[in-house]
Amino acid sequence: MDHGIRKTGWIYSELYNWHDTGSYNMLWAPDLTTQPGQHVENADSKRRFANLVDVSALADDLVRIKPRPATDDEILRFHTPTHISHLEGLCASGGGEAGGKTHVGRASFDIARLAVGGVLEAVDAVIKGAVDNAYVLCRPPGHHAEAELVTGFCLLANGVLGVEHARAVHGLKRIVVLDWDVHHGNSAETAFYDDPDVLTISLHQDNLFPQGRGKASDTGGASAQGANMNIPLPPGSGSGAYRYAFDSVVLPAIEQFGPDMIFVASGFDAAAMDPLGHMMLSSEDYRYMTERLLQVADKCCGGRIVATHEGGYSPGYVPYCGLAVIEALSGASAKITDPFLDYIANYGAQELQSHQKTQIDAVASAHILKQAAE
Numbered sequence: 001m002d003h004g005i006r007k008t009g010w011i012y013s014e015l016y017n018w019h020d021t022g023s024y025n026m027l028w029a030p031d032l033t034t035q036p037g038q039h040v041e042n043a044d045s046k047r048r049f050a051n052l053v054d055v056s057a058l059a060d061d062l063v064r065i066k067p068r069p070a071t072d073d074e075i076l077r078f079h080t081p082t083h084i085s086h087l088e089g090l091c092a093s094g095g096g097e098a099g100g101k102t103h104v105g106r107a108s109f110d111i112a113r114l115a116v117g118g119v120l121e122a123v124d125a126v127i128k129g130a131v132d133n134a135y136v137l138c139r140p141p142g143h144h145a146e147a148e149l150v151t152g153f154c155l156l157a158n159g160v161l162g163v164e165h166a167r168a169v170h171g172l173k174r175i176v177v178l179d180w181d182v183h184h185g186n187s188a189e190t191a192f193y194d195d196p197d198v199l200t201i202s203l204h205q206d207n208l209f210p211q212g213r214g215k216a217s218d219t220g221g222a223s224a225q226g227a228n229m230n231i232p233l234p235p236g237s238g239s240g241a242y243r244y245a246f247d248s249v250v251l252p253a254i255e256q257f258g259p260d261m262i263f264v265a266s267g268f269d270a271a272a273m274d275p276l277g278h279m280m281l282s283s284e285d286y287r288y289m290t291e292r293l294l295q296v297a298d299k300c301c302g303g304r305i306v307a308t309h310e311g312g313y314s315p316g317y318v319p320y321c322g323l324a325v326i327e328a329l330s331g332a333s334a335k336i337t338d339p340f341l342d343y344i345a346n347y348g349a350q351e352l353q354s355h356q357k358t359q360i361d362a363v364a365s366a367h368i369l370k371q372a373a374e
């Protein structure tokens with residue numbers, strides 16, 4: 001067994017794959033125009049990620065933690081009773097469109113409870129020191145769900161509920177939520193916009209989804225100026241842009257904030273082969289972001305990181321990106337090489353482009369000015 005340098009919790013259940021999003025026209029095509037296909041948010045990329053971990057040398061090295069269903073009280077720390085009854089009622093009647101291109105099946109709400117409960121178990125394990133960090137490969141995703149809003153394939157706000165659990169049950173004070181999914185992390189932004197104790201950072205493709213959200217000028221409410229950071233990146237951003245944003249903006253902001261714990265909304269739809277995103281990241285870029293984040297986490301909060309799985313729709317490539325993150329979190333080797341790495345690294349314009357640098361620098365100066373004005 002190849003022990004890593006850290007104990008990494010691995011929270012996953014086959015039941016996550018049984019959230020049935022059905023057959024659906026992807027995404028906006030009306031009926032009787034193009035042939036319906038499988039909903040883009042289906043189990044495939046997640047199950048393949050878990051399977052790659054299982055056949056790799058990491059399989060025996062992770063600390064497997066069983067998810068449990070979250071209770072109503074735990075869900076109500078952010079959502080409303082109306083939200084719960086809407087989803088429970090729809091599932092009980094057999095499922096259907098729950099809002100915002102988000103389909104549910106009969107068991108979907110029970111599985112959504114299990115996704116939230118997986119995050120809560122991960123938080124408990126990390127804070128109690130049973131593991132150093134944890135990855136929750138849960139489904140349905142959560143980083144678009146708001147208090148009473150189902151959208152973007154998300155039913156319950158898995159990550160937000162993890163933050164609230166860490167505060168309510170464990171008394172943590174200052175928390176960072178870093179969202180590297182290619183879509184904007186509107187769930188955490190909305191939940192904590194006026195909260196100076198939670199720094200929310202979203203790196204995303206400029207105005208991809210939800211449109212109109214994720215602007216660089218949205219820097220937090222009046223009582224929490226600077227505690228929300230949006231880094232919208234132009235389509236076509238690759239390794240250079242993401243690494244520059246990470247090193248010049250994301251990491252300094254986290255270090256300055258000084259969190260007790262870091263949550264990552266870990267989507268892999270900024271990867272080069274994703275059908276919904278238009279970015280060019282490789283598994284090595286996800287490894288880089290994870291390793292750099294761990295360095296800052298070590299300084300700030302004893303390395304405490306809980307990553308929750310979000311988007312990522314390439315069944316072929318999500319597994320390799322995910323494996324790189326797990327390798328970085330655990331410090332162990334999976335002894336598997338990403339077969340797409342050289343191909344993606346050779347794409348044109350992987351290095352930082354001037355229009356990307358301009359956009360990232362603008363975020364940095366906005367936040368430096370805010371801090372100086374305090």
Ligand SMILES: [Zn+2]
Pocket residue numbers: 181182183267269310311312
């Ligand atoms: Zn996404």
